[in-house]
Amino acid sequence: MKLSTKKKIYQGIAFNLFRLMSGILVVVLISILSFIVVRGIGVISWDFITKMPEDGMTKGGIYPAIIGTLCLVAGSMLFAFPVGVLSGIYIHEFVKDNWFKRFVKLMTNNLAGVPSIVFGLFGMSLFVNTLGFGDSIIAGSLTLGLLALPVIIRTTEESLKSIDNVFREGSYALGATKIQTIRRVVLPLAMPNIITGFILSIGRVSGETAPILFTVAAYFLPKLPSSIFDQVMALPYHLYVLSTSGTDMEASRNMAYGTALVLIIIVLLLNLIANFTRSYLSKKVKH
Amino acid sequence: MIEAKNLNLFYGTFQALNDISMKVPEKSVTALIGPSGCGKSTFLRTFNRMNDLIPGVKIEGEVIVDDMNVYEKGVDVDNLRKRVGMVFQKPNPFAKSIFENVAYGLRVNGVNDEKLIKQTVEESLKQAALWDEVKDNLKKSAYAISGGQQQRLCIARALAVEPTVLLMDEPASALDPISTSKIEELIHELKKKYTILIVTHNMQQAARVSDHTAFFYMGSLVEFDETKTIFTHPVKQQTQNYVTGRFG
Ligand SMILES: Nc1ncnc2c1ncn2[C@@H]1O[C@H](COP(=O)(O)OP(=O)(O)OP(=O)(O)O)[C@@H](O)[C@H]1O
Ligand SMILES: [Mg+2]
Numbered sequence: 001m002k003l004s005t006k007k008k009i010y011q012g013i014a015f016n017l018f019r020l021m022s023g024i025l026v027v028v029l030i031s032i033l034s035f036i037v038v039r040g041i042g043v044i045s046w047d048f049i050t051k052m053p054e055d056g057m058t059k060g061g062i063y064p065a066i067i068g069t070l071c072l073v074a075g076s077m078l079f080a081f082p083v084g085v086l087s088g089i090y091i092h093e094f095v096k097d098n099w100f101k102r103f104v105k106l107m108t109n110n111l112a113g114v115p116s117i118v119f120g121l122f123g124m125s126l127f128v129n130t131l132g133f134g135d136s137i138i139a140g141s142l143t144l145g146l147l148a149l150p151v152i153i154r155t156t157e158e159s160l161k162s163i164d165n166v167f168r169e170g171s172y173a174l175g176a177t178k179i180q181t182i183r184r185v186v187l188p189l190a191m192p193n194i195i196t197g198f199i200l201s202i203g204r205v206s207g208e209t210a211p212i213l214f215t216v217a218a219y220f221l222p223k224l225p226s227s228i229f230d231q232v233m234a235l236p237y238h239l240y241v242l243s244t245s246g247t248d249m250e251a252s253r254n255m256a257y258g259t260a261l262v263l264i265i266i267v268l269l270l271n272l273i274a275n276f277t278r279s280y281l282s283k284k285v286k287h
Numbered sequence: 288m289i290e291a292k293n294l295n296l297f298y299g300t301f302q303a304l305n306d307i308s309m310k311v312p313e314k315s316v317t318a319l320i321g322p323s324g325c326g327k328s329t330f331l332r333t334f335n336r337m338n339d340l341i342p343g344v345k346i347e348g349e350v351i352v353d354d355m356n357v358y359e360k361g362v363d364v365d366n367l368r369k370r371v372g373m374v375f376q377k378p379n380p381f382a383k384s385i386f387e388n389v390a391y392g393l394r395v396n397g398v399n400d401e402k403l404i405k406q407t408v409e410e411s412l413k414q415a416a417l418w419d420e421v422k423d424n425l426k427k428s429a430y431a432i433s434g435g436q437q438q439r440l441c442i443a444r445a446l447a448v449e450p451t452v453l454l455m456d457e458p459a460s461a462l463d464p465i466s467t468s469k470i471e472e473l474i475h476e477l478k479k480k481y482t483i484l485i486v487t488h489n490m491q492q493a494a495r496v497s498d499h500t501a502f503f504y505m506g507s508l509v510e511f512d513e514t515k516t517i518f519t520h521p522v523k524q525q526t527q528n529y530v531t532g533r534f535g
Contacts, residue, residue: 096342166379170441173335174392174448175369184395188382284382 033264040261043254049262052222058251062259067224068137068232069266072216073206075141075228080148081198087149088156088194093182105157112150117210119147124214138228140216147211148201155197159190192282199274206267209236235263288313289334289452289482294348296329296338303329305506306348311499316474316483318493318514321503321529327486330503331454334484335371336364352452369396372445376457378437380429380444385421388429388440392448407447415443416473435466442473453477455485459492471496490530494518502526 047061054060095101123143133139163186171181209217217237225232242256289311296304303326311317319327329338336357338344349356357367369392380388389408398404408425412418417439421432429440438458445453455474459467474483474496487493493500493514500517502509502525510517510526521527 164379166375166377167381169337169340169373170375170379170381170444171391171395172340173337173368173373173375174395174444175365175367176391176395177365180395184391185381 036257036260036264039254040257040259043258044261048258053220054222058248058255062233062235062238062255062262064222064224065233065235065238065259066262066266068217068234069206069236069263071137071225071232072140072144072212072234073202073270075137076144076148076205077198077202078145079142080145080152080201083145084149084152084197085156085194088153089160089182089187091153092157092160093178093186108150108153112154115210116147116208117213119143120211120214122146123211128215133229135214135216135218135231136229137216137225137232140212140232140234141228143211143215144205144208147208148205151201151204152194152197155200156190156194159193159197160186162193163189188281188284192278195274195278195281199271199278202270202274203267206270207236207263209240212237235259235266239263288351288354289484290349290351291330291333292349292351294330294333294350295346296326296333297345298341299343303506304333307508309501309508309511311482311484313482314478314480315498316478316485316496317499317501318497319484319486319501319503320488320490320493321509323488325503326506327503328456331456331484331486332373334452334454335368335373337373339364365396369448370450371452371454372448372450373454374438374441374445374456374458377461378434378441380437380440383429384426385429385432385440386425389443389447392444396448408443411443411447412440414446414477415439416469416476417443433466435462435469438462438466438470439473442470442477446477450481452482452484455483457486457488460488467492490518490532502529504529 049061049066050063051061052063091101091104095104120143123139123146127133127139127142128135131139167185167189168181171185172178176184212234216231217234218231219233219241221231221233239256239259242252242259291307291309294304294307295302307330319331321327332338333346333350334352334357338346346358350358352367352371355362381391383391386408389411390404393404393407398407409418409422412421417436420436421427421440424431429437432440438461442453442458459470462470471492474485477483478498485493485497497514499512500514501511502517502521502523504525510521510523512521517526518530521530527533
């Protein structure tokens with residue numbers, strides 16, 4: 001056989017393999033989504049997203065859980081984004097390349113692999129008990145924030161690493177200090193990528209159940225929080241409750257699918273907003 | 288007056304510059320030539336202490352700018368870099384508008400009089416022979432103009448902080464012939480006001496733009512003289528071989 005025909009056959013096999021794999025991925029994704037949409041769309045109504053749960057959570061809405069989740073996402077990001085980005089900048093731009101830096105990086109990577117229930121236990125012990133916050137939005141947000149930190153730190157580091165040194169040198173050559181260079185030249189270039197890490201974290205944080213289990217989530221609390229020291233309901237935990245321990249499992253089944261759909265929509269919306277911000281920022285950089 | 292005195296530079300244990308002494312004439316163009324890796328960029332970057340950014344660099348000897356050894360303790364490096372501007376091989380404008388690129392050096396040095404900034408930006412762009420091409424698009428991103436224009440923008444950016452010395456590391460090597468000749472014309476204009484040190488691999492370019500030429504080989508300064516002399520009857524055989532292209 002001629003070499004070129006052989007090459008073509010290999011190429012054909014490889015292409016089709018890739019095609020098949022991505023096809024499978026799309027099919028799985030669409031099945032999950034359509035399953036949730038089909039089962040959940042019936043329950044969704046204006047009342048469902050704006051009313052308190054009623055009748056042992058078999059009727060009414062999930063309003064407090066939606067608000068709870070939004071509070072937790074906002075709270076955790078308010079904590080994790082600045083802390084994570086600043087740590088990433090510190091590690092990448094200020095720490096010399098030595099054993100300490102490698103150690104910190106190793107720890108950050110390990111932290112990203114710790115199961116979320118461990119974060120939950122740690123959060124309970126530190127924020128709820130030791131610091132005395134009790135089961136509260138602040139305790140839950142901080143715990144979720146810790147969970148998101150490694151991803152934000154890593155993406156910040158990677159984004160900074162991808163900025164060519166010629167920009168830093170160009171700035172120094174004009175008499176700029178290190179801080180000025182980072183703030184005015186490096187960060188604007190790195191921001192679109194840092195936002196990507198932020199998006200990933202939002203997705204992860206809004207869907208987590210284990211970290212909020214012992215730190216904030218209420219089983220049933222049909223009122224809105226009035227301060228950051230209040231407990232709240234949250235969508236992922238509410239979903240768990242509805243599907244495992246409702247008073248009337250059959251009756252709350254549909255409510256569970258509706259809740260899942262709302263959770264997915266919220267994550268999608270947050271992603272869209274973050275994506276929009278990212279492309280806006282990178283456009284501002286390029287054009 | 289800028290000058291190097293018995294300058295040695297080490298990257299870790301590797302000696303990249305070997306006992307270099309050289310007086311760079313004021314308000315003229317001095318070209319640094321020599322084969323790749325001979326230390327031209329390293330030498331150039333000692334004048335604005337750009338090598339400080341590389342870990343493990345050790346420097347012995349003196350580099351004099353404005354009658355002061357820039358490697359003395361307590362020298363204000365940011366201020367030195369204001370006085371000794373630099374243009375890089377690859378155009379490296381910031382992710383900002385054309386205007387803000389030129390204004391950057393002023394802003395980071397504490398100037399916030401907007402009128403003065405506007406005036407300086409215009410003057411710098413005129414000096415860099417770019418004003419007419421961009422005056423209606425100052426708010427546009429610096430990435431929206433051509434590579435040659437970007438390089439002239441980088442020159443304008445360097446001029447805005449009013450340096451006395453301009454270091455240029457192969458400023459035209461990434462550009463097309465037309466942009467290159469524009470940069471060369473510009474250098475010819477600029478030497479009336481600035482002391483210019485330029486690294487180039489292009490012999491014709493060195494011959495065209497420079498008044499003096501220094502030939503480097505393996506970290507040492509082999510010969511330094513008027514450009515005419517270097518290209519017509521150099522003293523050293525090595526220089527002769529290099530400028531006639533007999534080794535590269
Ligand atoms: N950051 C660095 N760390 C270690 N060695 C370096 C570093 N930068 C340059 N060198 C070495 O120092 C020597 C001089 O390098 P330099 O960049 O000054 O050469 P050059 O004459 O500018 O070469 P070119 O014409 O290719 O730009 C080379 O041998 C190079 O390998
Ligand atoms: Mg070089």
